[in-house]
Amino acid sequence: MPLSEFQLIARYFGALPAAGPAEGVVLGIGDDAAILRVPSGEDLLVSIDTLVAGVHFPPSLSPRAIGHRALAVNLSDLAAMGARPLWFTLAITLPEADPRWLADFAEGLGELASRAGIALVGGDTTRGPLSVTIQVHGAAAPGAALRRDGARPGDELWVTGRPGLAALGLRLLQSGAEAEDPACAAFLWPEPRIAFGLALLGLASAAIDVSDGLLADAGHIAERSGCGIEIDAALLPLEAGLASLPRDEALELCLGGGDDYELCFTAPPSAAADISAAAGRLGLPCRRIGRVHAGEGIRCPGFSPAHAGFQHFGANTDA
């Protein structure tokens, strides 16, 4: 790729809020490595995720939505740990350096970065089939981060937002619906629950973000915690667009849909009032949907998935 195209890219990403003075950035973009200072006495949390065109999002997705999504899915991992976002790096592979595409991508990325208070500190631009890899860095007090392995029998299972709505939105988009539809918007503009993740510190016993589907992700908590989890289908938030669907179809989307980037977490019953109050302050729907028990596995009595290998964009597995 001729240097001029890289200079073009540098221009767009150099303009991100990131480039300015940010917490702990000793040296940002432009050297062999960034030099960063983790806040004194805090732990560093890192997560890396790749989005591949046609695998993790429809090839028709707008560059602005791709930019937003690439950062949102990574911020969602920090949210699920209760970490405070600090910095991110961006490795982007592009078939060509199209100024219009880059401007729109940088706008979607930059808008969320600015809102989340996370600074771009380094990156790599290469030519090839479109994919975007972002690594996010956050901070948390030692021992405070929310992990998947802390659920205990007797804890309650909670979920934020409207899981399934994003999967419905993707389906609607693929059949030509308008992007303004609330379900479509849920797919297009996932909102990482950073503030609520921070509010859950000291309240939740375990947490995960819902990327692969509520049932699968709650199952990861069960597995890592060495417990069983039972979801009560009657408590699931089958509202908004999901309410108009046949109940089986709504359940399928809610439990298996993926791409929600909501938080699923466990907490002792004694924390329930504080959790509801925190969600209320943030205007975030949040509901108890099940219980942790001694045993193993994840079940939702009365629900049998029509498609065991439910396909969706966003299927990602940590190595």
Place this chain on the structure above:
Amino acid sequence: MPLSEFQLIARYFGALPAAGPAEGVVLGIGDDAAILRVPSGEDLLVSIDTLVAGVHFPPSLSPRAIGHRALAVNLSDLAAMGARPLWFTLAITLPEADPRWLADFAEGLGELASRAGIALVGGDTTRGPLSVTIQVHGAAAPGAALRRDGARPGDELWVTGRPGLAALGLRLLQSGAEAEDPACAAFLWPEPRIAFGLALLGLASAAIDVSDGLLADAGHIAERSGCGIEIDAALLPLEAGLASLPRDEALELCLGGGDDYELCFTAPPSAAADISAAAGRLGLPCRRIGRVHAGEGIRCPGFSPAHAGFQHFGANTDA
């Protein structure tokens, strides 16, 4: 990608030395994010690089060499900063999960990781056209890291190893030479100069690793330091395989070849004896090849590149 394939991948990367107890790893692979503890009082250094098949390496490259290369080019960035390697994350995109390919890739990656003392702490595996993104994390004392912007008029310019040999090796490989040829080996198995980077702390005034070609990379030091640099062609190490080529061709490879991952650095003349002694202890060829002067730009009198836009694998530009 069916879960079973991901489980296969997890098996190979789970076996990397990384999975064991490593410095500062509070929580490794398997949650939404890794939890890491930067050594007390030290700065964190991070660098991310993507290798795309057919762009950064020939598609015919062995998976073992790809695994080595993906980590080596990133470790080389830490070496150029004088940072001590701590942790890395791996985001790999694969067209299919071929057990043999994965085992060989993991072997090449793991062998270097083990030697460099760097632990795998997280990752992401996705399906798509082959590419590998690695982010490395290292540590250095505050203010100690080697940057590109510290060169001063009167400093001398140095380079390690045999720049140009890797580019010659790539050319030979593409015309069917044996991988055992020293030039081919220089391309296939780049060796990040970590120990020497650490030895340069307190001696070098600026440093960079040679990935895009010696002339271009020394030019980055000149630009970031606000100085000029002049390379003396008579001092260049046109040895090993380069000695058998016509002088113009050898110069072209040495100054423009890229993919060397040697260190190019500047230092005051007073540091010369200590630098030579440190290189001697490591058995690493290291030579003074030019000078920093007030002014700007990079020149090598008597050398005029035959191809201004010299093409090579490894062309990478930081965003």
